[in-house]
Amino acid sequence: VSLLKNFRSTDSIIEAARDLIQYNSGHRLEKRMEHGKSYHEGERGDIYQLAFQTRVEEVEFIARKIKELSGCKYLESVDDENGDKFYRGLDWCDFAILVRTNATARDFIDIFEREGIPFTARGTAGLFERHDIHFLQLVFNYFSDSEIWTREGNISCSIADLKTYYEQNINKRRWRKIKSTLIELKKEIDKGNRFYPQHIYQQILHAMGVEEDLFNEGQLYDFGRFSQLILDFETVNEWVSKNRLKSFVYFLNGYASSRIDIGGLDDPTRLNTVTIQSIHKAKGLEYPVVFIPDLATGRFPSRRRNHKPDIYLTNIELSRFTSRDLGERRLFYVGVTRSEKFLFLTMAQDIYPRPPRPSVYFNEYTHDILLVDNVPDPTKRKHIKPDPKTILEIIPTTFTDLQYFLKCPYDYLLRKLMGFSPTIDLSFGYGLQIHNLLNRIHTESQHVVPDENEVDKLTEDEFFLRYTRGQIFDNMKNKAKSIIKNYIKSFKGDFPLKLETEKPFEFVLQDALISGQIDLITKINPETNELSDVNLIDFKTEKKEGRRERSPVNRLQLRLYAIAAGKALGLNPVETNIHYLSDNIRFDVDISEKKLSEAKKTINNAVQGIKRRKFVKKPGTHCEKCDFTLICSKKN
Ligand code: SF4
Known part of the structure; x- marks a missing residue:
């Protein structure tokens, strides 16, 4: 097996990527990637490049495309010996949204929650952006009579505040059950006796309806990540009572919600959810369908690509720490070659007061089958029951x-x-x-x-x-x-x-x-x-x-x-x-x-x-x- 052969992507994805990376030549001898044995033919409608008027239109398009391609009959593998072909329907785990910065990931959370698309947002921005998880943060603040401090002012966490947040963002119907559970739990905690945080946590989830299967796999995964935060706390706090709970809440408010990266699985495709992650962390992964949003000037390539770190050091060449044009293009190249077949490159024009232009990569990444208008998929595709891919390795x-x-x-x-x-x-x-x-x-x-x-x-x-x-x-x-x-x-x-x-x-x-x-x-x-x-x-x-x-x-x-x-x-x-x-x-x-x-x-x-x-x-x-x-x- 030649290491320079890409066995994943269609010839169209690779040919366009190869042309793109030529723009880096002259600075460094680029390896020439060839398409090896790909099971998939490139077809019109596999690759789109679209500029939307608004961010809302852009994320709605992506959510719609995910639903449209879910169940699309997909050639999984071919038996080398007898040529038998194995098909399955694309499932949630086959879709990835690769973002240049984690901040972009936030824009997808609302619409995916609304549309019931299970997702996992890896990286620092993901966990507490989810309404269910933020609600849990509010609940633990309520138990310890604390507030969340933000630059914009404090967020109070009374039972009335919890009700408003819950009904506005999560579910309009379950509040009564949750309220009685929270009040009972708080009464117990207020007695000052020892309690077991994981047990309290499971009771809250129970009241929220986890046992009634009201949540999808992506939401469950984030509840599991929250459980890990509790475990981190329990590991160093053997005896938890109300006073000690305050330090857990400080940990949540001051650190976990903004900085902690508990991305969990190395291979996110082991969960049957749509993955939202930074391109930096996508190396080595592959997905049948890849979206790269936010391809606007200033965003990707990043406007900070030539910025040196904000420190004063005279004896170190700080320009080494900038990504520059070459690094940004390589990053984009990594992103597009994560796709096995479908690739959607998008941008929105309302992200700054002055409308940005599409990224330079719109011009650099081209192919005969690429579509630049938001027209319906010209290729007729069969749909079968969605079935997640099988993990192949040991x-x-x-x-x-x-x-x-x-x-x-x-x-x-x-x-x-x-x-x-x-x-x-x-x-x-x-x-x-x-x-x-x-x-x-x-x-x-x-x-x-x-x-x-x-x-x-x-x-x-x-x-x-x-x-x-x-x-x-x-x-x-x-x-x-x-x-x-x-x-x-x-x-x-x-x-x-x-x-x-x-x-x-x-x-x-x-x-x-x-x-x-x-x-x-x-x-x-x-x-x-x-x-x-x-x-x-x-x-x-x-x-x-x-x-x-x-x-x-x-x-x-x-x-x-x-x-x-x-x-x-x-x-x-x-x-x-x-x-x-x-x-x-x-x-x-x-x-x-x-x-x-x-x-x-x-x-x-x-x-x-x-x-x-x-x-x-x-x-x-x-x-x-x-x-x-x-x-x-x-x-x-
Ligand atoms: S079905 Fe499985 S997970 Fe559920 S309670 Fe029984 S043993 Fe536990």
Whole structure:
């Protein structure tokens, strides 16, 4: 494969881009990009270049085009061997709006919200521009009796202010339910007792209708990003009461809302939303449909392209830090070549008091099939059911993540892609502490069975729960001691046979790179020096379910470990065990060839489900213990 060949875009996109970049020649020998094996033919109506009278017309055109092309039959791939063609209908994730500066992104938020187009605005300007997220900011200010300061004056956050904002910008009908929830929550917070911010947050979302599926994937993703902000706060504030909440609100008002960049996923196409992002961050990404708006003089190329940084330094050549014409044109080139087929270059003439002209790139980027009038698409296109594209590359994952997917794909979506954090409660970190203590005991015992005093001392020194204090903490510590002592009493044999504890592994299984760590590996036969025949043991702090161990997920985990031990660690697992510490019982797991091959199939199905975005809700008895029960309708 030649690195200079572009395998994404149609010949028309590439030919026009090649001509454009010629304008940079003379300064630097440009690489000549050729169009390689593209699946798509360029057709009239694929590329438009339009100057609108107003910004409103420009963004309305873009919203309309997205809807028009949604479901457009699109050639996804061709089988190299037999030439079979695979089609799908374009879905939200196939559209990208690439902006020169993040400020331009703001202009799309209102219309996309109004038109119900799911979107993700990456970068600093995105999150708090969304009305739902700004409303949440107001709510937390209300809880802590604070106001938002702005240059234009303070924004007060009384319940009446919240009502006005909510009804004007979000939903006219749900206010009564939200109001009663907010008043109840505030009453609790005002008592000055400890509370759990994620739990409060989920109750607000519940009242806003998240569990009724009133929000699209883009909105959910931004709610997940807000949950991450709460997690950032919880991580350094173990004990949250009303006083402490004020510092969270200062963090939101003074920093997060203006500066923080929590763009989340490296590859935004993993969500089924329209992406709005800066061209700078689009390198390496590709979309069937790309819009580059705001192509007006002064905007792109930027009027500041020759401005040096506003600092006084005599010993540094500051012009190095300017983008200049060459850099701006290269940036535009990056933008247009993100498109696989459809490309819309637009501008508006009412953005300054004096109407700007179209960018110089309007003249430089030309092609026979390019249309410069806002005429209907001259090519007849077939429409089928929209279907998001499949992620093609190998996905890195862990058994824990796959376990979430197997339990309920929607849980996986909320947790792993949207970034929702579960509520932190008193027992948070307890299981990890027990695992750490067992690891230390095994490591320090040097194959000799430790006595009870050693367990007491180690637990006193090491046991730590970040979010728990007082009597509850002492109870949990004592419970940990007794669990470990019972284990040592009943399973002394583990100590002389120990080979490894917390052994990490990483290996490729079909389309996934799976990593994890095995709690304990012991030799099978102490008499021989055969080190590769081993027993794999996984410790569980949860109680076993029912009279016998029936959890298929736990058995799957041990089978995966058996595969990993063979593939990644060069071991020969002869036995595998699940050890329930609270009951101090150990169960053998069948790792016959047949069972291992079934396990591979199950894991591969889960990986394919993730790659194909099959995030359906899978309700069952596990919903009772689900971290997201307040924000899930439990219906598909
Ligand atoms: S409540 Fe049930 S259906 Fe909903 S995410 Fe949790 S496990 Fe899945």
